[in-house]
Amino acid sequence: MRPERSFQGFILALQRFWAEQGCVILQPYDMEMGAGTFHPATTLRALGPKPWNAAYVQPSRRPKDGRYGENPNRMQHYYQFQVIMKPSPPNLQELYLKSLAAIGIDSAVHDIRFVEDDWESPTLGAWGLGWECWCDGMEVSQFTYFQQVAGVECAPVAGELTYGLERLAMYVQGVDRVYDLNFNGREGAEKVTYGDVFLQAEQEYSRHNFEYADTAMLFEQFRMAEDACKKYLAAGWQENSKNPSSNQKEHLMALPAYDQCIKASHVFNLLDARGVISVTERQSYIMRVRELAKACGEAWVHTEAGRAV
């Protein structure tokens, strides 16, 4: 299970490294999303004063990036490895560099650089400052100090790391085509490649995303998710049970409401890939998702995990 031999060994090495730094190792969120940042373990947990350190793999779906399996490194489904540490520790850059060493990237022979790249997610109402991390001229990770998420100021600030797993593994394994990645580390008849696992899926989903996804249904789903999100948000507010006399209300359904926001966002991405959203409408859809995200953030900071002790 050496990280440079197999894709799975590579993931395991990263998980072990961040587990040793005290992160809870989570499993992927069970919903379709465009990036690991959408996982509530990042979006919502980045808010509020309580410390939070977590790492997880998140399958990321970007319907527009599908290439029917024909492009060597562009896919509509790929993996991100996500680390979030709140508050951001003073040695986060060093931890990141050590994590690279743990997956076989030795800083004595590689040229590792932090190149300005400020991050902004209009759909999440979020922004932060940081870098894209380069290894020998290749962007291998995003490094961001969250300043605002879901329209709420981060206090304290969380540090977020996102590793593009396939790209890094390709570099470490020395292959030029993602589908040639060795997935299980075996050789000969027992070898399973990334292509064995995902090539057919890329072809099928590209067909689906660009040609057949049912747009009438998707428009309806967007509307339903938006309505449901608002409904759950409205229903979740109540008087503070621990301290009824305070005018601090609390929220009891931020997480289910946020699921609907994730849903709406993904449905929008599918509609966008199908090319049925015009340039002007596009902006208004992004705004609608952002409004949901902001309302969820506001609810979250009134929950047990999101508020001050």
Place this chain on the structure above:
Amino acid sequence: MPDLLLELFSEEIPARMQAKAADDLRRMVTDKLVAEGLVYEGAKAFATPRRLALTVHGIPTRQPDLKEERRGPRVGGPEPAIQGFLKATGLASISEAKIQSDKKGDFYIALIEKPSRPAIDVIAEMLPVIIRTFPWPKSMRWGARSAKSGSLTWVRPLHAITATFGLETEEPDVVKFAVDGIEAGQTTYGHRFMAPGPISVRRFEDYEAKLLDAKVVVDPERRKDAILTDAKQLAFAQGYELVEDQVLLDEVSGLVEWPVVLMGSFDKEFLSIPDEVIRATIRNNQKCFVVRDPKTGKLANKFILTANIEASDDGKTIIGGNERVIRARLSDAKFFYETDLKTKLESRLPKFEQIVFHEKLGTQAGRIKRIERLAAEIAPLVGADVEKTKRAARLAKADLLTEVVGEFPELQGLMGKYYALAQGEDASVAAASEEHWKPQGPTDRAPTDPVSVAVALADKLDTLVGFWAIDEKPTGSKDPYALRRAALGVIRLIVENALRLPILNTAKSALGLPAKADADALPNDLLAFFADRLKVQLRDQGARHDLVDAVFSLGGQDDLLLVVRRVEALGKFLDSDDGKNLLAGTKRASNILAIEEKRDKRTFDGAPDAALYKLDEEKALAKAIAEAKSEASAAVAKEDFAAAMSAMAKLRPAVDAFFDKVKVNDDDPKVRENRLKLLNEIRAATRAVADFSRIEG
């Protein structure tokens, strides 16, 4: 006198911000020193990706003593005023104040002596303020302290502050202060990978030397020199020539503390992509330089990268990694280029129907149609083939929808030319894709091919007239649609190509717009804008802007080429003795007229009466005026401005003689009136060439 060393050590500062930050730091610290009475000898600031450094030398050890006299209330003034005075000045009782007398009476005066402070204390007080108010374009919070409001913000997390103050000969003192938990000290750190340990520094000289040992070149200029020299050397050694790129050099030097220049290669097959695309790919995405073959001038299949470490394998891995990335990038670029070639430019046009140019000005498709129509009208005026011009205008912007331009917007136009040539368009039609965007700025060249000129003029005039019609004119420093640049472009196209283009009519013609606007006021207002731009343009070339006014003031001047020629001729004329004297004479006539018109509350228009001339000088002047006027007008009609000026020059002796011998305010009111009318004729005659009243001097 002592020196100050200051270093702010942080996580990686964006390359584009470093130079300004170093400059801001120097300015803020030295301004504050001077404001505190600490006049220094010299200061220099530096930046690397991880630090801002400042050295200020020759700072006095102490501030000078400050003595101030403050005037208080009148002796015997109301008690509250006296109490207030004591409080403000810190005097214990009014007996400590002096009494001073002046015209208004006796007043209390307090002598305030502000004790001078040691410079190090003043510095310790000012630095935290400077750090907290530092003007980063974007700054951030971080870490546990960001939970509280008012925590320090910096461009990226700030880790350490070095601040020492002292004489060259002595161990310097640490300037004691702390910002948000970071204590100033004298410990910094070396290169992130090659010498990450702590380093104790005393003053700038040993700071710079110790960092150099720790693989950090503090001075960005030295890093730039090293990169440029090594890159040239490396290219030369292989028989190539570096394609120099100052902007890239500036950026790359801000990404490394220890530049190590290496050369890599890519597959020759990629050289089938246009050079500009290869360069854009390698430069923008990978921040590497390209090299050319000096014999052919074409790019070679090599690139030059700048690493930040001396790798233990001499850079083999780094080169290999960069080559892989560049191969992938060039494959994408090649794919984009080849995909683009499969689609004819005109079949991209319908997509412009969906692209809004400006909310109030309709779609790109509408704009392209307008440009095509206007370009076709302009074509005969500039000697361009109408059909070619129409085709060029139709295709000129189609490359905006290609993959390569989507990826590299700076290649717009150029790609259009390549694609047009590839689909067999006429060379002039293809060239217009690239040329019609020009001139982009004062240093850019203006196109000369008539087809390109017609499309470029139509493009710019449509922009100007459009934004004028919806009242989006430039104001102050705000010019979001680059209308000043467009107007200057029109001026240069006309003047440099010696075009005769009635700008008012053309602008009116461009007004086939969806917007409702006053069809007369608008072009005139726009003409004034052109006049302004022309003034700026001529002033930049060293011409006098008042001459532009003097010409435009004649009215109806909408032929920019003639305006420029007339201004040139006028300038030459006014440099001659004849010109200077005639101007003086005309001004004198105008001044006398202004006074007399005011006195009599009337004007002195109308022809003078020849019967009332009493002196020869009057008769001579009248004759000279009549001759000069008709000769100058004839010359102007032939657009021979030099001849018009020569004609005017003949007026000078008569004017001089008139003022010499003739008394304007004659006792006979009829004679006086007649003479004033004659003066008015001088003024009128000079208007054949320019409005002399607008000329300064």
